[in-house]
Amino acid sequence: MNPDELAATLEEAGLSPYQADAFVTLLERGSASATDVAQASSVPDPRIYDVLRGLEERGYVETYEQGSLQARARDPTEVLDDLRSRATRLEDAAEEIETRWTRPDIEDHAVSIVKRFDTVLTRANELIRSADHQIQIGLTPPQFDALEDALVAAREAGADVKLCLFPETAAEPSLPAAERLAEACTEARYRRIPAPFVALVDRSWTCFAPNRHSANEYGVLVNDRTHAYVFYWYFSTCLWDVYEPVYSARDDELPTTYVDIREALRRIESLLEEGRRIEATVEGFETDTGLETTASGTVTDVDYTGRSSGDGGAVPITQFAGKAAFALERDGRTRTVGGWGAIVEDVEAVRITLESAT
Structure with missing residues (x-):
């Protein structure tokens, strides 16, 4: 990194342009008089004393009298800690911006449109784990792998889980073994053609996204019983009723x-x-x-x-x-x-x- 790039970076970290230039000059010289720093940098002579005092208050330099005002760069430990702290906060801010962009606050909205399928899958995972009584879900085998632990937790908590598997493309997938299905659902069926991802939880929540090979990637999150009822009929007629079970915990015995x-x-x-x-x-x-x-x-x-x-x-x-x-x-x-x-x-x-x- 050349001196100009270093100065520009220090400006991004909160120094003024004059402070950044003066500090880089002192790093190169070790120590110098205020007059020499002004001459070697872009800082005007009348401003150099205020600039050096500002740097001293921030812990970047120390000044002393030796016939004239002298300055030298301080041990960089504090400066480095400050810069690294700022870098961490910037990284945290970047992650938070990404989270807010991909997953808007949906608690106060009946219907939310999101930009990424991963957002839909993450929300489905959370909702499935909190299910009280029923889940209807249509998904591919890889999506089943991603949600299997949540489905198992829901079943262990007593939820009834209807699960329709379908391929992501026209190719026939390998279906999960019966032992895995037994832990994750009450009944599973298989549709031989691709379909959108859909998960309905407790008659209130719906998570929906087109097939991953769709031209547009987006998702719909619905927190509304009336809207969810429409998706229920899609699930019942297109993903469930016309297909035979590949696994079922039900038998003809009562209760x-x-x-x-x-x-x-x-x-x-x-x-x-x-x-x-x-x-x-x-x-x-x-x-x-x-x-x-x-x-x-x-x-x-x-x-x-x-x-x-x-x-x-x-x-x-x-x-x-x-x-x-x-x-x-x-x-x-x-x-x-x-x-x-x-x-x-x-x-x-x-x-x-x-x-x-x-």
């Missing part, structure tokens, strides 16, 4: 728990058609007060907008796109149970446990 009323209705309707008496427990919220509630009783009826196929097969999820509810009776009192966003029913179900069917 079994559902976090999606539409999947519960499929099972309930088939059991009712067999003439079975179904005992169920519902955890959720009262729709008129918003208070948490738990209701148990006998399922007496189902009510949904579509129609059963009548052939014994699974009812397509689209048949439940409108009203989807069932009636729960106990001690002569009947309560209606709806799903996500229930308004006209008595209870919005978060978990539905079919206890028995006799």
Whole structure:
């Protein structure tokens, strides 16, 4: 670094142009009179005394009388500590600027657009770890690797995890082993064509980003139940209902728990058609007060907008796109149970446990 570059750098560190020039001059000479420093630098003669005193106050030089005012550069330890401290703060500021640029404050916004996919993946990781009851997620095997620990933590905490895997390109990927899927999800399915990344957490948060090979890289972070409901239907129809499981912790034995009323209705309707008496427990919220509630009783009826196929097969999820509810009776009192966003029913179900069917 030449003297001019060193002086310019010292200016960036807080010295005035005259102070920086005078200090570099003293570093080269060791010590000199004030007059000599002025002559060897760009500092005007009338200003040299103020410049040297300013440097002395900052610990860069020391002055002394020897017939005339003399100055010499001080032991650089303090100066070096100051410069290194400034460098650290600048580095910290650079990192903070990058963080704020890639991840804006989203707490007070329903929808935020971010510029990088990594921001979406980081936020998804945080939200998955804090999930209370359910996660629906569509992702590639490498993205599964990145989020696996968070998904395992969510499962261990009791969250229901639906996971759809798909390739990043047209090439067939290697899927995670069944043992890994068993720890990370309740059920996994596989879609053979690429799709956007999407994660829905507890019916409130959505993290979305286009396929990594899309022309534009961006992400959408949604903290809103109504917007999240739209992504729920994308997940259900495009990533879930039409694909067969590659792993499932579910079996036909009761009791079994559902976090999606539409999947519960499929099972309930088939059991009712067999003439079975179904005992169920519902955890959720009262729709008129918003208070948490738990209701148990006998399922007496189902009510949904579509129609059963009548052939014994699974009812397509689209048949439940409108009203989807069932009636729960106990001690002569009947309560209606709806799903996500229930308004006209008595209870919005978060978990539905079919206890028995006799």
